[in-house]
Amino acid sequence: MAHEHDHEEELLGYQKIERYDEDKINGVAVHYKDILERLGEDPEREGLVKTPERVAKALQYLTHGYDIKPEQILKSAMFKEDYSQMVVVKDIEVFSMCEHHMLPFFGKAHIAYIPNGHIVGLSKIPRVVDAFARRLQVQERLTNEIRDCIQNTLSPAGVAVVIECKHLCMAMRGVQKQNSVTTTSAFTGEFMKNDKTRAEFLRLITASLD
Ligand SMILES: Nc1nc2c(ncn2[C@@H]2O[C@H](COP(=O)(O)OP(=O)(O)OP(=O)(O)O)[C@@H](O)[C@H]2O)c(=O)[nH]1
């Protein structure tokens, strides 16, 4: 079986990076076969035979954030540094799933912090976003969890998080609003106390490079 799989990857010419928990995949797939039948489909037809397994794998991937420890990610790349100006990472892609309908919501996160003795490896900030986004979420909690993780781990003078997302549960169904974007924000420290600092952050995330 393992051999067959290696061969498949060879044929595709690339390595599939995802690692799957077979018990979990099989357990979820059984239910999706039943769901297909209950929706009026024929789970044995060619295009659907592997669908329960594919859906199970997709869902495992879309919720793999439960297995990640975001604090550890930050701690793995914290460096003593004297820099005390705002550090902004903007336009970080976000893909998450709303916990009410299990439909995607997606957009961008903009994050800033003001170092207080330590800086963090830049790539670790989008990694923290992913760790919390790849779970069943609401946008408000996602926003707060990212803020709290950075604040509690790095102890900066302040953290700012703004997230802008479209929710498919509002576009494909329900109220069917195709263009509405939801914005959430969360602040600590200087971003909360100091209007000028918060305004500078908001200006930086709306400013364009080109
Ligand atoms: N606050 C918040 N609400 C969300 C988020 N994602 C989805 N929702 C909302 O969750 C709510 C669930 O409300 P219900 O009335 O129980 O669900 P529903 O009958 O499917 O509601 P409609 O979407 O209005 O048809 C809806 O208003 C969704 O728009 C989110 O990230 N944050």
Ligand SMILES: [Zn+2]
């Ligand atoms: Zn929803």
